[in-house]
Amino acid sequence: METMQASNSVSVVVCAAENLQPGQRKIAVVDGVEIAILNVDGELYAFRNRCPHQGVEMIYGTVSGTMLPSDPGEYIYGCDNQIVSCPLHGWEFDMKTGKSLFSSKVSVGNYEIQEIDGSIVLKVKREPKSVSLKNFRCSH
DSSP: OEEESSSEEEEEEEEEEEGOEEEEEEEETTTEEEEEEEEETEEEEEEESSSSOOOGGGGGOOOEEEOOOOOOOOEEEEEEEEEEEETTTOOOETTOOOBBOOOOTTTBBOOOOETTTEEEEEEEESSSOEEEEEEOOOOO
């Protein structure tokens, strides 16, 4: 894997964009920390692969939306394909921010990720000593 230094972050090339098509998921391991990477309808998300509740792998979580604040008797669904649920207890997290939907104090953390020149590029805080992709099976 290739790395590039920026002012306050390091860009890590995780894989070729063709290897992360819409609907696919990968796990990058950066210095021992697992990062779930998802391509949801062409939108890329990256967040810590462990639920803060009991450490369950978030890569296996369901991606959906959620009910938005509304008036009594009114039900408004929103944030479609932006919410990931812990596969064990259903804790929900916004994949854009990593924050939980139930408490601003709970988060899985998130990482900036984008496609650049045909590569999936993850931004991390410091130069990693090791970066790899972990194999996993997912039925999503």
